[in-house]
Amino acid sequence: MVSLPPGPMDTLLPDVTHSVRRLLRAPAFAALAILTPALGIGANTAIFSLVKTVLLRPLPYGDPSRLVMIWGDRDKGETTWISGPEIRRYAAERSTFEERRGVHRERQQSHRRRRA
Numbered sequence: 820m821v822s823l824p825p826g827p828m829d830t831l832l833p834d835v836t837h838s839v840r841r842l843l844r845a846p847a848f849a850a851l852a853i854l855t856p857a858l859g860i861g862a863n864t865a866i867f868s869l870v871k872t873v874l875l876r877p878l879p880y881g882d883p884s885r886l887v888m889i890w891g892d893r894d895k896g897e898t899t900w901i902s903g904p905e906i907r908r909y910a911a912e913r914s915t916f917e918e919r920r921g922v923h924r925e926r927q928q929s930h931r932r933r934r935a
Contacts, residue, residue: 889901889906891905
């Protein structure tokens, strides 16, 4: 009968046993060796979740390419947010918009009105 040379799976158990014995001899190094990849994986997951939520998730509107942002004018040509009453007045004066929304930053209130 022909004998095959030992493969990588044949030496796996002795390697794992040796690694565990070495880590048990130096608990500080073992903790560092375990925490380093754990922190790296956790940070990577957190950053990817943030990127996915902020950048990759589609906007909650039917056709995002039709969205516009309207700014108010200040002195010296600066722009500013417009108030809720200004949004309502602007929408009442113009019939070019199908829908309007405004968000008040401090209270996170949404003003919404559909054109009939």
